[in-house]
Amino acid sequence: MNEEEIYEFDLNGYIILRNLIPPADVARMNEILDQDQAGDFPHSFQFLKLDPMFMDLMAHPRTLKVMRTIIGDWLRLDHSYGLQMTNQTEVRENLHGGLRTDQGEHQYQWAFNQMWNGLIVIMYALEDINPGDGGLICVPGSHKSNLNTYKPSVDSHLVANPSFKAGDMLIFTEALVHGTIRWKSTKRRRALLYKYSPGYSTWGKSAQLDQYLDLAQNDLQRDLLRPPYVGQRTPLDFPEA
């Protein structure tokens, strides 16, 4: 991340980076998901096992470069899932997360001239999200809020509904107050979420990652699937971005 990007992430608790997934790959991923869902349209779904391209995305060199700045050299995949909605999808509109919620795991701190984070979300859009479409909402800057007993209402002027295009990624810290509102567009929402943790911690049950080990195609992918530990942990061998 360059200084401008770090400034933006520090200021807001999230940032959008453009053109991560080429259009042909977005189309192929949508095809694979449509085929797998066979006419159903679950709000949340699993996808990592469906095709090697999803494992490749987990280890995307540009993504890992950004994660290195945000989390550090010792990082791991925590869990992944997809989200999709239509304007018929029932949602409990909400804001959740925030600094030191979830047993203190969601963290955001600067020390020794670098940021320190807990669970980080990468949300890749597989369909465009236009202004006012709904879906993900957040309170920019709330990852540094000093009042953890208060959350604004979902329609507060403090709440943003970021828009970004298919193939772009939005990165946010779970220390950011965020949530979901109803999807309003006549087109569907679909996004892939990959969540990364520091190498020493886990949010999900880390044994759930074992099922993906056989699908890992190289040491980098295997290293991303390691359970959390500290002693003798080696940093990732980061690829050229």
Ligand SMILES: O=C(O)CCC(=O)C(=O)O
């Ligand atoms: O994108 C959404 O609708 C909500 C995502 C969310 O709450 C999360 O990733 O923790």
